[in-house]
Amino acid sequence: MKLQEKYAVNTSLVGRGQPHLGEEHQALGKAVASAGAEVSGKQEADGKQEVPRKSLNTYTWQEIQRHNQRADQWLVINRKVYDVTGWAGRHPGGRRVLTHYAGEDATDVFRAVHPELDVVQLYLKPLLIGELAPGEPSQERHKNAQLVKDFQELRNTVEAMNMFDANLGFFFLHLAQILILEVLAWLTVYHFGSGWRVTIFIAFLLVISQAQSILLQHDAGHLSIFKKSKWNHLLQKFLMCHLKGLSGNWWNYLHSLHHVKTNDYTKDPDARMGPLFVLGDLQPVEYGKKKIKYINYEKQHLYFYVVMLPLLMPAHANLKSFRMMYLKRDWGDIAWVSSFYIRHFITFGPFYGIFGTLLLIYFVKFLESPWFTCITQMSHIPMKMSVEENQDWLTTQVLTTCNVEQSFFNDWFTGHLNFQIEHHLFPTMPRHNYHKVAPLVRSLCAKHGLQYVNKPMLTAFGDIVRALKKSGALWKDAYYET
Structure with missing residues (x-):
């Protein structure tokens, strides 16, 4: 059926x-x-x-x-x-x-x-x-009572179809992919030394491993891959802290806020990019009327290429993660993150030395950053940015997220985050089921006149810059308005 x-x-x-x-x-x-x-x-x-x-x-x-x-x-x-x-x-x-x-x-x-x-x-x-x-x-x-009722019936339907049951083999294969890449990187430097060609190849392997690690920990942070919660907790610590070198508790805290009030630039930490960027239609006008000019926001779409694209992971994410662990005295995450650096020093230290190993770590994060920035921002920055409107769950998520067309490559490259609408509606659903429920969500959106946005990946990447340019123009008009 x-x-x-x-x-x-x-x-x-x-x-x-x-x-x-x-x-x-x-x-x-x-x-x-x-x-x-x-x-x-x-x-x-x-x-x-x-x-x-x-x-x-x-x-x-x-x-x-x-x-x-x-x-x-x-x-x-x-x-x-x-x-x-x-x-x-x-x-x-x-x-x-x-x-x-x-x-x-x-x-x-x-x-x-x-x-x-x-x-x-x-x-x-x-x-x-x-x-x-x-x-x-x-x-x-x-709120539209019929829309709310229809969405709750949709959720009951997908629950009855067991769409919230995780396929353990699916996630095991992704974990195996990560571990194979990590081992292959070590074997490469062990057998071929630390020449620049070898270093580039190792960095390439580690970038893929790091990218897949953050996607898999994203799954572990949202849903019960294992039936026992303690195993889900340990898996996320292993993936986020040990394999990524970032605090799992920091990610959980910020990501929860992102999901419950998506694209609310007063409440969603992912939408609060000031003073570096102004987003949407409201924030640029607000900054402009208040004569706020930390940078020339008219040029922020160009600023995006030299600041956010290369530095989101190696600078912003790492500094925020370390700061929260220090302020919260989060000794558990500090120990787990320390194991990330200890492992790299043991694995690559004999070939690159301590300083060279640190350079390798942050070179990998630098290369990973454009990928991470694009796949996380392509579905949000071009969409509606607002302040609190207390809309129903379906309307909020559909207006603030969009999808990218499905293909085998797109699914793998984005970790199924090309289905952001379904992910935001059902955060605890395993990603291998998003494509199965997407037709139902699309049908419900059509019934209630909600635009279900689904676009090619390159268009989605370009829309990030186009949205920033549009917001910058709104700021300029408001700032220079007499």
């Missing part, structure tokens, strides 16, 4: 790929399934829990929206109201993630970013203070 046909059938089937269900839901689902019945998609979306209704207070959206400050934070998840104020500091994803959704409905983002929601439900129960009043809609009144 084709995916489009599966989407047309009843979307309430309960499959084993439903990480959003709590323990009560799972037990109920098993009981109903054994009796030959089905659990409706609406019941799943509502997330009903075994809490007596008479024991819960009821609140209106007007009341909830007042609790949107750092010292007073309420969230709505599946119509239940939670006071997360006192617990926010212990949130594994960081306090800011909760602050960004204070006073709002967080149902879809909650389901999107947690791979093991049955475990998270245990933390939610003590924070439950009430529920939405019976006459209140399940989300804020300005």
